[in-house]
Amino acid sequence: AEMKFATLFCFVLLSYGSIDALDIPEQLQKLLKIQKPAEEAPYELPALDFGYDSLEPFIDAETVQIHHRGHHAGYTKKMNAILKQWSDKGENEDLLAQPIVDILKNGNEIPIEFRENLQNQGGGFINHAWYWATLSPLDDSTAERKPIGTVAAAIEQRYGKFELFQKEFTETASKFFGSGYVWLCQVAPSNVLQVITFPNQMTPFAFDLKPILVLDVWEHAYYLKHQNRRSNHIDDWWHVVDWKKVEDVARAWNDEGAKSKDEL
Amino acid sequence: RQKCPAFPEIRILFQGDLLEAINRDFGSLENLKTALSAKTVAVQGSGWGWLGYNRTGERLELAACANQDPLEPTTGLVPLLGIDVWEHAYYLQYKNVRPDYVNAIWSVVDWANVAERFAAARAN
Numbered sequence: 001a002e003m004k005f006a007t008l009f010c011f012v013l014l015s016y017g018s019i020d021a022l023d024i025p026e027q028l029q030k031l032l033k034i035q036k037p038a039e040e041a042p043y044e045l046p047a048l049d050f051g052y053d054s055l056e057p058f059i060d061a062e063t064v065q066i067h068h069r070g071h072h073a074g075y076t077k078k079m080n081a082i083l084k085q086w087s088d089k090g091e092n093e094d095l096l097a098q099p100i101v102d103i104l105k106n107g108n109e110i111p112i113e114f115r116e117n118l119q120n121q122g123g124g125f126i127n128h129a130w131y132w133a134t135l136s137p138l139d140d141s142t143a144e145r146k147p148i149g150t151v152a153a154a155i156e157q158r159y160g161k162f163e164l165f166q167k168e169f170t171e172t173a174s175k176f177f178g179s180g181y182v183w184l185c186q187v188a189p190s191n192v193l194q195v196i197t198f199p200n201q202m203t204p205f206a207f208d209l210k211p212i213l214v215l216d217v218w219e220h221a222y223y224l225k226h227q228n229r230r231s232n233h234i235d236d237w238w239h240v241v242d243w244k245k246v247e248d249v250a251r252a253w254n255d256e257g258a259k260s261k262d263e264l
Numbered sequence: 265r266q267k268c269p270a271f272p273e274i275r276i277l278f279q280g281d282l283l284e285a286i287n288r289d290f291g292s293l294e295n296l297k298t299a300l301s302a303k304t305v306a307v308q309g310s311g312w313g314w315l316g317y318n319r320t321g322e323r324l325e326l327a328a329c330a331n332q333d334p335l336e337p338t339t340g341l342v343p344l345l346g347i348d349v350w351e352h353a354y355y356l357q358y359k360n361v362r363p364d365y366v367n368a369i370w371s372v373v374d375w376a377n378v379a380e381r382f383a384a385a386r387a388n
Contacts, residue, residue, distance in 0.1 A: 070360035120308055178331040179309035179351075200309040218309070219351035220360060228352060 022188060022205050024101045028252035032129045036099035040087070042080035043100065045073045046129045054137035058236040060225045068132070071220055075124030075201070082118045086111060101126060105206050123201030127181055131216045134249065136242035145239065149247040150254070151212065154186070158193040166238065169195050169215075173234050179218045185209040186253060210253040213246050281386075282379040289324040296324075300347070301366045303328050310350040313366075315378070316341025317385040324382075342385040345378050 029035040033046035048068060053061035079100065086096055091111050095103055100122050103110060110118055138145075146162060147155050159165035172195050173182040180199040187194050188208050198204060204211045215237055222233030283293065290296040296315070303326050304313025311330045318325050318341055327339050335343040347369055354365035 066359050074360065219355060223351055223355040224359075227356075 022105070022208060022210060024099075024205055025252055025255060027255075028249065029099060029101060031248060031252050032126075032133050034099075034101065034126055034129045042083070043076055043125065045069075045076045046132065048132055050135075050137050055135065055240050058138075058239045059135075063220075063222065063224050066224075067128075067216075067220060071218075072124070072128040072132075075121050075128065079118065079121040079125045082114050082121060086114050086118075101205065104203055107206065120201050123203045126203055127201055127214065128216070130211060130214045131181075134213050134242055134245045135237075135240045136245065138239065145241055145243060147243045147246065149251075151243065151247050151250050154191065154193050154250075165193075165195075170231075170234050170238075172197060173215055173217055174231055176217055182215045182217060183209070183211045184213040185211045186250065191254070210250075212250045212253065213241065282375070282382045285324050285382065297370055300326050300345075301363075301370075304347045304349055304366050305363050307349050313347040313349065314341065314343060315345040316343055317382060319385060319388070322386075342381070344381045344385070345373060 026035065034043070037043055045068070048064075052065040052068070055061075055064055083096065083100075087093075089111065092109060095106060095109050098106075104119060104122050104126070107115060107119055146152070152162075155162055155165045159168065169182060169184065176182060176197050178199055180197055180202075182195065182197050183204050185194050185196055185204055186192070186209070188210060191210070194209070196204065196209065215234065217230060217233075222230060222236075226232045226236075286293055286296050290299060300313055300315055307313060307328050307330070309330065311328055311333075312335075314327045314329065314335050316325055316327055316335055316339065317323075320340075324344070325341055327335060327341055329335055329338050335341055335346070347366060349362060349366070354362065358365040358368075
C-alpha cells in the first residue's frame, strides 16, 4: 500500500509540474550504454557484459537471450522508428536532438501523436539497460554478494541491515500486480533510499528519483524457467546482482566517478 | 469442438443474430478479427482485449483493459469474448511473439458460447 501511494504521489506531483525531473549524468548514460548516438544515427541495443548462458544456473540462457534479443531489441527498434517519424515531422527539433533520457524527462513536450508510444518504447529501452547493468555472472573470486561502499552505508542507515532491506525489496517484488519493475532509488535531495515500483515501462528518473538497482518482474523475465512462481525468480536474481556495479551507478549519479573497482 | 468441413464459424454464427450484428457493427467477421487482434496486441503490459456488448447503444464494441480490470465494471460493456494477453497466457509457446498467439487464438474461439452471451446480453 505504501508503494502504491508513493507512485500515485509522484504521478500527482508530476502532473502539477512541481517535481524537477533529474538530469542523468553523461557518465551514467555511458555506463548504461544509452547515451545519444552521433548525428542522426539510431540507438543501438546495449550489449550485455556477459554471454547469454553466463547467468546460469540462476537466470537461464534462453530467457536472457529472448529478453535481450526479443524484448529489449524490440523496444530499441520501435523507439528508433518513432524518433525517425518525429524527425520527419520537423516539430520541436530542440527536444528531439536531446538524449532519450532527457526527452522522456520532458514528456509533456513530446508531440502528442508520439508521446505515449515513445514513453513506452523509450522507457523499455532504458529500463532494460538498467536491469542488465547491475547483473553479472558469478566467478570464483566472488564471495557472497553483498553491498559495498556508499550503497552499503546507505542501506544500513535506512534499513538497519542488509537482510531487512532484502526482505522489503523481495516482498514488494512478490506482491506487485501486473507488469512492471521494482526499483531501489536514491531520493533527491538527501539520497535517502526508497524501494518503489512502477508499472509497465515507466521510468523513475522522471520523478526526482535516482535508481541504482532494478528487478524486472514482467512475466517475460522469468516465465520460461519459473512459470508463475515469481518468488523463485526473485531468489535467483539476488544471486546475480553485482553490488560493485550498483556502487558504480550510485557514484555516477552522485558525480563521484566509477571508482569502486580501483578502490577495492 | 468438432469442425464442419466448410466455414465452421459461419455455421455456428448463423444459429443466432450474432453474425448479423458483427456485419452491421464491423462490416464483416474478418474486419472484427483484424480490429480486435490489433487492439489486443497493442495492450501495454498485462491485460485483455475484449469483444463486448453495449446495452445502451445496442451494438457490439471492442475494448482493452489493463491487468485484471473487469470489462463491465470498467467500461459498461457486457463481455462476449476476451483474449488474455498477460504474458503467462502465451509465453511458453509463443515467447515474445504476441501477434502469433493472437492470430492463432481465433482457431479455438467457441462462437456458440459467444452467441449465447450475446443473446443473454440483449435479452436483459
